[in-house]
Amino acid sequence: MSGTEYSYDEQGQFFPFFVLTVVGIVTVPLTYSVLKPSTDLGATAPRITTDFRPEHADLIDGQRKAQKRKERRVKRAITVIVGWAIMAFMAYLIVVTARTVPKIWNPYDILGISSSATEKQIKSHYKRMSLKYHPDKIRPDPSKNETIEMLNDHFVEITKAYKALTDEEVRNNYIQYGHPDGKQSFSIGIALPKIMVSDGNGKYVILVYSIMLGVLLPYLVGTWWYGTQRMSKEGVLMESANSLFREYEDSITEGGIISALSTGAEFQHILKGEKAESGLGKLESRILAEGVATPFAGGLSVKDRTKLEDLDGGVRRKALGLLWAYLGRVELDDPALNQAKIQVAPIAHALNSSFTAISLAFGTTAPILASYLTSQNLLQAIPPGGSPLLQLPYFTPAIAKAVEGDAKTHLTLQQYMGLPEAYRHKLSVGDGLLTESQYQTAMTVAKKLPRLQVEKAFFKVTGEKFVTPSSLVTLVVKGRFIPPGSANIPQVNEIDLEDVDPDEDDLDALMGRKKKAVKGQKAPEEDKPVQPPLTFAPYFARDYSPRWHVFLTDSKQGKIAVPPFTFTTFDKPIYDESGKPTFNMQTLKAQFQAPPQAGHYTFALQLICDSYVGFDTKMEVTLVIEEASKAAEIEAEDDISEPDEDSLAGAMNALKTGGAPPPKKKKKPVEEEEESSEEESNTEEEADDTSETDTDTDEE
Template identity: 85%
Template sequence: MSGTDYSYDEQGQFFPIFILTVVGIVTIPLTYSVLKPSSDPGATAPRIKSDYRPEHADLIDTQRKAQRRKDRRLKRIITVVAGWAIMAFMAYLIVVTARTIPKIWNPYDILGISDSASEREIKSHYRKLSLKFHPDKIRPDPAKNQTLESLNDYYVELTKAYKALTDEEIRNNFIQFGHPDGKQSFSIGIALPKFIITDGNGKYVILVYAALLGVLLPYLVGSWWYGTQRMSKEKVLIESANNLFREYDEAITEGGIISALSTGVEFQQSLKGEKAESGLGKLESRILAEGTASTHAGGLSAKDVMKLEDLDGGVRRKALALLWAYLGRVDLDDPALDQAKLEAAPIAHALNSSFTAIALAFGTTAPILASYLTAQNLMQAIPPGASPLLQLPHFTPAIAKAVEGDSKTHLTLQQYMDLPESYRKRLSVGKGLLTEPQYQTAVKVARQLPRLQVEKGFFKVTGEKFIIPSSLVSMVVKGRFIPPGSENVPEINELDLEDIDPEEDDLDAILGRPKKAGKGQKQPADDKPVQPPLAYAPYFTRDYSPRWHVFLTDSKQGKIAVPPFTFTTFDKPIYDENGKPTFNMQTLKAQFQAPPQAGHYTFVMHLICDSYIGFDTKMEVTLVVEDASKADEFEAEDDISEPDEDSLAGQMHALKTGAPPPAKKKKKPVDEESSEEESNTEEEVDDTSETDTDTDEE
């Protein structure tokens, strides 16, 4: 039975390759994750220009910088740099280290003859070498660094090679085992220098391997797996999502949602130990103090106050109090409390996304709308039901109340900016109100906010004249970004309100995908998605890209009919190079399956921006589903005609009938207005099928 030989990497020619491979397996994927473009839409989005600095701006800037450092993944970058440095050093060692390439034992090479030599030629050649290198005939040459032992070994190799080609038994050994002496010992190569294994160091090597493979690797895999299992799709803890699920109620209001958000387990990480009780009394006294434009400074209703007081002390009660302090922009006169107040908002915003997903699963309209409004409140630091004017710089509840006067309803930003300039300025500037510079800053910001005004909404089936049961319907929304207070807004070009079907072979356009540039071509600038400016939210400590949600509801049942389609980019520029609005007509499309029966279906279409208050659109739209037989009759009349005389079909007709085919009838030209009918047919006398484009802005 053959033994086992261990060959060590004494020359260091394999050890660098081993290290290079192991480090490369980790470094290359990490490099890709660091260098790949950010999936966050706000990474490259423009910003709304303003020099406004809110209260505690230093704390807000500190948290934003900390978040940017976290997003840059500094530890990962350092690991990547170190990994490439190690790989470069190993590559250098591989290049400069002398390598010994093991040779396969070959009797022809040893004898120095060709593989095609005959047995007679082999014997003749061996006889000559034997006479020359026989130990009795040759003497070592010190100039060639020869010794008697090396000469004897060489002669033995010559003899083995000769016998491997002439002796039958030795030749069989060579053919079967690749060596004249038969099966050789099994050799294991260790890519480590011998001194690391020997001299008592072997136990340390075993410990290192045990730590790497038995501890570190299982820990990393387990951490990754546990992290994926404990987080929901909305990036919140599963335990928090379960708590929000238990808090869900079909009659829940915005204040109820804010209370539900305080159940998030994430707050326990930021309010550990003594932080849960520290300053709670002062915090509650500040938010429950009398407010300027509301009963309480924090904007709580009587029901919200009861919910807060019903909670026992601890993390949840303080988290809820911090949220109301943030929404009411209450100065807590304590740096630690003010910092905790600002930290609570992004946590609550993420939790609210999870609550929205839960509400969508239930499908009831009211909680879904409340969750979107809560997202707006958290983004703008405005309590539920407060004035939308608080979104403008320097506006306080007292100033907003003074501007609105005795009105029972709040002014939206667009209503405020639509006021005559002199009258608006008289309402806003003066003692106890805004100064002239503050007023100009507020107006400047208002004229940059991306308010999407819906101009038309309708339904269609691509490439078809009618919508039939169970067909794939496109809900098309046409709108323009018209910031509040915009001047010289151009009239609508009716052609921009049309939706022209793409070519039949343009699969990307039919499926709504962006066109891909050909090989070696650059993506056309017109085809690149356009990002809106980052949300103007001076109190929110994260950069956030606004999202627009379009969905249909059934007002009679109070249920969602078509789930939301979310849009973060648009197909045309929103602002020009000078920052002025372009008023380009934007197109939003959402596809869903038509009802299984023909009829007129009236829905309420909602378009909601999750970052600004008062920019939402609510309008009635009617989906007309025609019977499939009507569509078939139309296609038969439109497509089937007699064959032309010079066509193959015409010649076949002449052979069968003996008469030339009648001339092809020209199709009656279709009026451009009626060809754009889609789902809104004009056959109804009362025009009930036409989409109602009057918007009721919430």
């Protein structure tokens, strides 16, 4: 008999395997996506705690909680739990459900003899079984639920097995097809209970499978693929990135960037439909009202106002108006408008990251600096050119203006906190100003803000005394976190300003990798990266970890010479357990290739913190590149020294000079001594020196 037969899972034995496999294909990778460590830097970072509650704090907190729920991937977690529950139930069914395991037809097993039995033994054994199991000789046993048909079938199987081993034709069938009856039909098992495809249910099963395989699966794959293609690397829509690219100008200002950000397609999600026009007139009247410290309440310039009014109504105009209302901290007296005002800031911040990437591609300094300053403004809710004092709790534009008086430039937090305490208190506390408790809260926060002060910046080539053309140069920036208003700041230890080269056999340090912990031991505390506190941004409806960007610019050409290196963690603690600053020397490193010609190259070193206004550093640094031949000659001269006194050459020299000891070598400066080779250095001193900093850097 030949052909093809379809058999269904009559007893539900194989259906659990089918379900377990299908659900597992979805659940296992989804479980990984839920359990994998979060890449969010703010997930484990400390916070600057304060009792300050900004206006509409309930709306801000609500949006932060909604974002955290989204980041926790609640829906995926629920799906994973359901998936594992189904898989566990299917595994249970597989274990406990009685099932018949089909066995390969074997004549030796049926007869109950060894496969090495001779033909004589087979015949003798079959004769005994015939006498025992012949239908005429045996009667059904009711206790075993036996019937005449069962006994007949069993004897037939015994006979087939005997003939398969003795009859030439039957034996050939068994050898060729594995069965004494010859070729059998090919059976396709369907892992579905027969009831699902019988009694008129077949058409529904076909419909379900058609929807799953013909509609749902292509839709999910297409959605995933389209989603990966429609988003840029910075996490914004490609449509928005293209709009920002068109808005880019080499002369763009911070106000121009705010206007460019309003082109983002992401705003259409929160301002769709009637929301695009609802309350627009009221919004614009509030932000264009006369301001306390600026021409307009929203912090706009006259040029920015013109840009706003030149726009047609719709999503972009309202988004731009809401951005200026957020930056100017303008009260809109409308719950919907106030909520939208808070919502637009995180969207604009994400779009600004995309604009920064576009600016870096052009390489012009001004737009890049403007984009970093815009990030500061968005996080702190301060308009371009606004007072840095607005970063402190309870400070308003009116209070900041009263403190600064008639000064033509704004006070930085460092300058403000550097004023004598009595004078600062007199400027800040009083009628129309801060109360005593508000002032104390503001001072407490100011003394916790992480301001990185640069102490030294220099260039070096690892293992070399000089920088030669086209060599791999390391820009080393040494600095300490000194919050505004800090007292009892220790003097800089000159040894901390040096950068000691690692040992030649320390490949991890040479390659800038983390040292591997010894098996069975935890990594030392000093090797763990230290996170700064989350940005103190009470008006920003997200948790954000500050970033420090280090790069070199060519002031003459207005171009970026070395692209930014971004630092999010540091090698030493910033605050101690009690929350006081440690003033530890931090090391930031950025590597780049030196110019191909020798000479003196002067750059402007830019250290930008993207989270706080007025904490940036700009200083001039000079890269000296020596000709390779000249550097080799100088190093050769430095290597020539008088022989040691206790060496053979030293003894000969002592005899020549009348027994006088050889002249003492001049002690090298600390920097040259630490950069010399291992044979020339004092190993005991090097053991006390700190190892080369291992910071987490992301080159943009």
